[in-house]
Amino acid sequence: MIGAKAITDYSLVTYGHGELIYFIVKPSNISVLSEASVGARIYALMTVLKGVAEIEMLCLNSRENFEDNKQFLRTRMEQEENPMVRKLLEKDQVYLDRIQVQMATAREFLILIRLKGEKESEVFPYLSRIEKSLKEQGFSVKRADREDIKRILAVYYEQNVTTEHFEDFDGKRWIIPGD
Structure with missing residues (x-):
């Protein structure tokens, strides 16, 4: 359905879209950096992008998104006639806001x-060069x-950010060897 053929030790092999190699870049908290430091980070990324034309970039949430829950609570507060229940809903809203602020980054x-x-013999030197370039730029x-x-x-397809270990195929945990 998503065009995935296999997951190797270092890539996602797809039908018709090539083999996808992912590099995970740890984000910088730019809110605490000076304007000059932010500019330097942008310039460093631009340097990498100019050196490797094949780069594609993705940004994913790596934590839950609470917007649907917060909207539900707002709607319930508007409809609720009991002041005690409305107060509890408000406390839930404040709690979700606090969690979301903690997960803002x-x-x-x-x-x-x-x-x-x-060619397979060229892949790893090529990937190592890209990784080295990223590290050299900080x-x-x-x-x-x-x-x-x-x-x-x-995370991307299922918004599943809570599972620690993922199966290689759906239902694998239910297979009993020898049965």
Whole structure:
């Protein structure tokens, strides 16, 4: 359905869209940086992008989004006639606001490289060069492994940010060897 063929130890192999390699970039909290520091970060990213034309970028939530719950609470507060229940709903609203503020920087930035027909002997030196370039520009980066890729897919397609370990295929935990 999503065009995924297989997840390898370092990539997502797709039908017709190439092999996808993900680099996870740890975000910087730019709200505490000076204007000059933010400019330097932007320039560093621009330097990487100019050096590797094949880069695609993604930004994902890596934590829950509470907007639907907050909207539900606002609607319920407007409809609620009992002042005690309305007060409890307001407390729930404040609690969700506090959690959301604590998770405000819960973003995950991904750099994606799409391989199409590259020789296997050339792939790892190429990926190492990209990773080195990112690190030289001051980014905290890691190449995504199998578990990272499964988590990325779960967050992107399912908004599942609470599961710690993902199955290789749906229902795997229910298979009993030898049965």
